[in-house]
Amino acid sequence: MGLTSNKVLVLGIALAIVLFVGTVWLWPRLARHGWRPVSGRVGLLLATQLALLASLGIAVNQAFGFYAGWADLFGRETGQGVVVDHTARRGASGPIEVLATARVQGASGSWPRTTGQIQKVDIVGRTTRIATPAYVYLPPEYFQSRYRTRAFPAAVVLTGYPGTAQALVDKLHYPRTAQQLAKDGRMQPMILVMLRPTVAPPRDTECVDVPGGPRAETFFAKDLPDAVLAHYRVGGKPGSWGIIGDSTGGYCALKLAMHHPDVFAAGAGLSPYYKAPIDPTTGDLFRGKEGLKNRADLWWCLKHLSAPDTSLLVSSSKVGESNYKATLGFIARVRATDLTRISSIILDSGGHNFNTWRREIPAALQWMSGRLSDH
Structure with missing residues (x-):
């Protein structure tokens, strides 16, 4: 069991x-x-x-959804992570292998063109050799004949640590929320690529290119978009991609948008922090390289690097979130830049949990939709 x-x-x-x-x-x-x-x-x-x-x-x-199974709980999960030879993986010939499909929970109807579709996939990075499971939400319009030549905007959706990709579907209801918002005309139809930032479990890589270890940042900034572009009708030009996440995923979303504005036109961090921690779950992420450590610190980036041409969204709560003061400080620092745009969701109260993020996700998806194009 x-x-x-x-x-x-x-x-x-x-x-x-x-x-x-x-x-x-x-x-x-x-x-x-x-x-x-x-x-x-x-x-x-x-x-x-x-x-x-x-x-x-x-x-x-x-x-x-903290742990997916017993092996995950006891730190013995080794089935995913850095792979050596993708060609040996189940005979797959591309970077994405679709394992199963399902309808969107709560949607009426049984056809993808009316309900949309959730695909459970395995993704393998061509350059990093990182493999990770994910879920891809395809909106109903993706299957409708009048949109057969359309390329859709896409958003990468990340969990916290340790998290499970399935929780984004079953607990945070991203597909159901995106479908309903698009149906109501409050956001454009978008493809969602849902996964956890822990691409080399059980280690928490904080979306960092670890010297001599997993190149997580390169996977999310290059391999993941390339894999999705090769398999789905997704916009490939600047402005077509966004990234959103909660907790660790929120930190990753902000960092990836700031480091790679040519890839991600928008990054939304729900209850994020702003500097990569070093603890027993991460190990030594930087191997003494001060430049890598500084680059993983968003405060340092805003102070010492050129302001990226991207849009950022941060969220917190006046009561219940430990990042409230830091978030206000981050907003002020971004506002002082000349290119980076900043928005926020500040609740009166709400803890660091799924219930709080479910309250923020509809507004965050609407915000994301307004900053992405479908070319």
């Missing part, structure tokens, strides 16, 4: 209930002196607490 399976959650809850009832039932028998009764009481209390905490952890993981 998988970590995200409802059976696992039910089993955990059932075990906690059994242990609680057993503790109540056996407590009078263990209310004696001696190391055995004392050990029994301690063991029952400890087992009950562990079962309750495990059940709570499983429920939270299902709600927020």
Whole structure:
């Protein structure tokens, strides 16, 4: 049974209930002196607490999509990451392999031309040899005959760390939201390429080209757009691509838009931070190279590099988000530049969680749509 399976959650809850009832039932028998009764009481209390905490952890993981499976949870996920030979991968001949298709949840109808389509894919970078799973949302217009020659704008959508790409579909509802907004005439139809920034799991690369390691920034700035352009009808000129993400994905979105304005005309960071952290999940990202470390610091970039010709969106909450003051400072610093444009979504309250981001995503997608063209 998988970590995200409802059976696992039910089993955990059932075990906690059994242990609680057993503790109540056996407590009078263990209310004696001696190391055995004392050990029994301690063991029952400890087992009950562990079962309750495990059940709570499983429920939270299902709600927020932190870990995709047991291997991901225990840091043993090695099936994805840097690959050596793409030609050996399932006989695929291109950088994108479609594994499955599904309709957009909540959409009425059964045909792609009325509901749109979500494709589960594997993407392999031609230059970086990074492989990662992703989901691609194709709007209904993509399948309609009157749009058969149209190239659509595209937005890369990133999770936080560790995150799962599926959470962008099932928990944050990006495809459903994009479809409804386009149907209401509040945004143009766009292709969404949804994945997590963790392209070499379990390591958190912070979308950095790690010396001697995964070249995550090159993958997102070059390989990913090239792969999507080769497989889908996506605009290939400057102005056709945007990038959006939450938390770690928000930091990556801002950084990629600032570093590569020739690729991304807009970058939206929901609850982002502005400097790559160094911790046990990242390891040594820069290998002592001060230039790489500075480049991953968005404050340093704004102060020392030429202002990029791109549009940025940041979000925070007055109560509930730790990045509120930093976000106000970032807005002020960007406003002082001559080329970079900045917008914001500031909520009165909202924590660092899916519920907050679901409140921000509709406005963020509308903002993104208004800054992308379909040529």
